[in-house]
Amino acid sequence: MPAPTTGKFHAFARGPGRGTGRIARSLGKPARAVPWYPLGSEERRPYASPGAPGGSDAAHGLCPRPAGHRVEEARRHVPGGLAGRDRVRPQRVRDRPGAGPDPGWPPRRGPHRGPGIAAVQRVQRLYEARGIRARELTHMRAAFYQGARTFTTGEMATPTPGPQEALLRVRRVGICGTDLHIFQGHLDHRVPKGGVIGHETFGEIVEAPGASGFTRGDRVVVEPVVFCGSCRACRMGASYLCYQLKVLGVDLPGGMREYWAVNTTRLLRVPDSITDEHAALIEPLAVAVHDVARADVKRGDAVLIFGGGPIGTLIALVARHRGARVAVVEVNPFRLDILKAFGLERVGPGTDVVAWAEQWTDGTGVDVAFEVTGNPAAARAVADVVRVWGTVSIVAIHAEPVPVNLYQMFARELVMHGSRLYARADWEEAIRLVASGAVPVAPLVSRRIPLESLQRGMEEALGGGPVMKVLVEV
Ligand SMILES: [Zn+2]
Ligand SMILES: [Zn+2]
Structure with a gap:
């Protein structure tokens, strides 16, 4: 952890002309160093990379600065600003630890008195009248991963965006299967302790930078x-x-916090017709x-999806929108009800899926099968339901090698591929599908929780039961 004076020194080094930290300091709330991750950790490098999005966050862990935009905004409401005797005097050089003996400059004029109390009280009154706590100027709420099965909520320094970055006020963050893997400690080689998740x-x-094309108030996804x-x-x-x-x-800090500095090339605008939740x-x-x-997937294809969680259900809805015949294999009764609400064909527990698929396709097998469960039994069955020259798509994360019927792959000359993330065009299409209502996503949201309940939200999502998509409202 940096010495507590680091923040002060940083503001001092920027020169009294900038001095955006003056008000915050005059309120007696110097930026606090946050233990972002253990120093010396293997994971430190990607988080601390100054060139990468999120890099400025990492810089905050090491050298916290007050949030310039909020201080500047508040300053506009201080009549006359902080002037005259209220102005914060530059610290004497020798006040900094390790600065050596007093060089005799600036000349000493008695003890350092700090900002005038009248200015502090005036600023505090103005802020309180606007419902702002002094601490909110420099700090924000965030959730931190603390190792397997542990999230905590606390405060960290509000980021200052770099030249290529926009500062976001995060509104909603979805919890997904990857986050549950993180929660269980499966991705500890990628997520450091003290890290912020949420993608x-x-x-x-x-x-946002002027040249980015984004302006204050724009609604965006990352x-x-x-x-x-x-x-x-x-x-x-x-x-x-x-x-x-x-x-x-x-691998890099995510969105489970109030403010987030993100490279503007990673933002997509969301039209007003789409609600925050959608x-x-x-x-x-x-x-x-x-x-x-x-x-x-083509019009008229028979598509079978193993797994009716959020991704499996969305695959079913998109495939149906493309004109395919769709069925979803699922065992969770809560999810089966949601699939029914979407009007999707369901294959419930206790069904012989291979026999069902054969009968559904007049004995030929489905055109495309998606494995979205992560369950070895589904991986074992997925090749058995596909027609000659058909396609098997592996969407789920199988952390361990699992048996697959390679004889069927050979005998029917199947194609198997993985499917992991997305290209820019997929995002643009997703925005169009939600905006037009072609894919109705609303029934997927089963629960909304505040940031402070992330630990419980994770436990419940992991426990199965009546859960589909959990949204964190920040
Ligand atoms: Zn996800
Ligand atoms: Zn590359």
């Missing part, structure tokens, strides 16, 4: 991928599979759009 985010722009742009995958057009891929909310479902819908496109 299904919707927010509003607080400030495409949470950071890629190199020059490796083989990037040159092939698969930048979402970049060999140096970093995912915001996994906007948070654009990310998983982009996954489904990609999955259906990659499997080349």
